[in-house]
Amino acid sequence: MHALLTLAAALLMPALLAPPPALADGPRALTVEQWRRDLRVLADTLVAVHRDAFHRLSRAAFERQVAALDRRIPRLSDHEVIVGLAEIAAAIGDGHTRLTLPEDPAVAFSRAHTPTPLPKRRELLFHHLPLRLYLYGDGLFVQQATAVAREALGARVVRIGTMSAEEALEAMRPLIERDNEMGFKLLAPARLAIPEVLHARGVVADPSSVRVVLRGRDGREFALDLAPLEPFAPATWIDARDSAAAVPLWLRDPGRTFWVEYLPRDRAVYAQVNRIADDSLETLAQFSRRLARVVDGHAVERVILDLRLNAGGDNALGRGLVLALARSRKADRPGRLYAIVGRGTFSAAMTLASQLEQWTHTVFVGEPTGSSPSAFGDPRKVRLPHSGLTVRISTVYWRGWTTAEDRPWIAPQLPAEPSSEDYRLGRDPALEAALAFPARDGLAGVLRETLRRGDIESAAIALDCFHNDPASADESTEQLVNRLARELLQQDRAAEAATVFWLNAHDYPRSAAAHAGRGEALERAGETRQALESYRRALALDPGNADLARKVEALERRGEGLRE
Structure with missing residues (x-):
């Protein structure tokens, strides 16, 4: 992800020479007719290109939403039109189909695998608050901030503008592209840091100054009036994690495509795969072979595959990893193989998780996946003619391996949602859960844990995998x-x-x-x-x-x- 953002920033460097866009109401960058033309192109292209544009939304409801925005365009500012366009794309109802908001790629949160061109007019660029937010199990918190908002680090968000944190999050829902609720939990906090979005959704009256009310760890509430960062201006981000806390394994090297480490104290092999892609030095298939060798070469009680930060890649490349794990008798046994998943597990990483569920004895740990086993994907990029905004539209339907096409996600057998305090102290409850599970209990332990939580679906899948494994077919x-x-x-x-x-x-x-x-x-x-x-x-x-x-x-x- 970091490499892509760096490349995109380099490609867009000439934009730094242009004057910064203004947030206040002013002359339109595009005329009413130009915006209406972009709207029509968006609507027509969504219907023409998408694999099944009306799988969730009826054609009549879609056309009403398009007509309503068309009528409102003369009264809207440019950024309000852009948010309206994003809402129409999101209404299609899958996590890949979206209008990419026009942001500085150095600060934007994105799951895209390719750079997004800037809009044709610099005035259309959105801004970013000096905060990055995250929705933990205990609420919405400031996870990172620049120096001007250092006081906000680690604080809980109580209000943004005129709304409570909960209301503000819900105000984001119409423009969040998602396969399930975990996708919303991932993306909605990022949208709350964009002033133009806050204004268009009625959270703030003035996007040039955003009041955020926060509650510190001492329980004291305080307010900050935040001015947005200028696009492409250098920004240094400070993290809410305690400086004395060790960096947890899953955040140690998120920019690497994949890596593996043996944990001798835990007799565990930990592998993190952050993209379903080949690295410049090693293909994913070669890494999979190396992972199998690490497992074979050590005293191993459990193998842990971390997919929390994996937003996907090339679906065809995950096969080698599945084969390497399925062929390993040290790894692929009930209670020995774990996959840590969560809201960031998306697209080709979701396909990988689904294949692991089907072909191995994987125990899933963490949060539900950010995508569905059966989902739309493989988006095609389309650029709107006048604004130059980029739309991505799903062209393929990937069907999961079970008959339940409406499964919203793969749920973890060992749930472990992080809290704000976990993050501050560098704790990783998901890894702790995988390491603490009694691996020697095998299938009995897996079934007992899933049934304890009432997750009969996971228990049935575990039994199915056990009965259809030649190694355990006679048991x-x-x-x-x-x-x-x-x-x-x-x-x-x-x-x-x-x-x-x-x-x-x-x-x-x-x-x-x-x-x-x-x-x-x-x-x-x-x-x-x-x-x-x-x-x-x-x-x-x-x-x-x-x-x-x-x-x-x-x-x-x-x-x-x-x-x-």
Whole structure:
């Protein structure tokens, strides 16, 4: 990411010689008719190029939104029109389709893999506040700031302009391109640092001075009136992390494409892959081979693959990494292989995560992924004729490996959302969770943890992977799953227990214990008819079981039309 931004900044250096754009209302950079022409090109191109432009939004609703912006253009400033265009692109409803806001690439947050040209008129450039925000588990905080806003570092955002932090975040929603809510959590804080966006969305009345109310660690609230940074002016960012805190592994070298390190104290191999791409010195396939050699050459209890900062790349290149891990008997065993994912795991990194889920025994750790297993991607860049703004439009639909095309993300079996205090102190709760998990418990530990949280989908996937792995195909899970289902029953979680017993009965249809357990769980859940059906199946498999016979007789005596 850093390399791309540096290249883009170098390409755009001549812009530094031009006078800075003004934030205040003034003459338009484009005429009303020019903006209307750009709007029409945007609308027509979205429909023509997108793989399925109306998969979420109806054509009628889309056309109403376009017509509404067209009517408002004569009354809007340039930056308000740009935000309106961005809202129309975002309304398509996928994380790749978007209008890229015209920002200085050195300060903009971007998931793009290629540089974005500047708009044709410098007056169209957006500004940036001297803050970078992040939405932690405990709220919206200032993660970085320049020297003029040093006081804000590590403080919680209480208000921006006329809105509370929560209201301001919600005001960003219409222009956030996303596949799921994690995409919103990633991108909305970045939009809150753009004064033109704040003004267009009604958060502030004057984009040239933004009042931010903050709460420090001591509980004291204070206000800062912040002037925006000038585009392309050098800026040094100060981090909220305590200077005495060690830099956590995942932030040690985010600019590298991929790297690996053995952690001897933890008997773990940690690998971070930040782009699905070849490096200048090593292809991803070569790195994958090197990773396998590191695993083979050390005493290893677990292998941890960190994809938190990976916004994607080339879908075809992830195959080598999946193969290297799947072929490693030291790595690819239940409870031994972990992938740390989160809101930044997107696009080709999402495809990689989905392939790991399908073909390996990966335990996912951290936050839900920032993309969906089934999602649109491979965007084509289109430049609007008068403004020169860049639109990216998805052209391909990537389907996930399960039949559930509406899965919003891959959820972690070991959730670990960072807090602001974690960040300040250099703690990494996701890595800590992966290192602390009892790897020796294998499949039993993975299933127990997922079921403890009620994540039956992940448990079913783990069982499916285990049963379809030639290395474990002959190992029975019947007694293990029955035992875990009974643990749920003991916790008064009858409905969940019934589902787990059903999974076991599906895998072992001649298991009287699985059918009987499901009957008991359903009976406790008040599903009498289904309970009787399960008891009858169990009795047919174990006709000499007097206890089952009594249960069938008791339910049949209740009446309610249950007798066949």
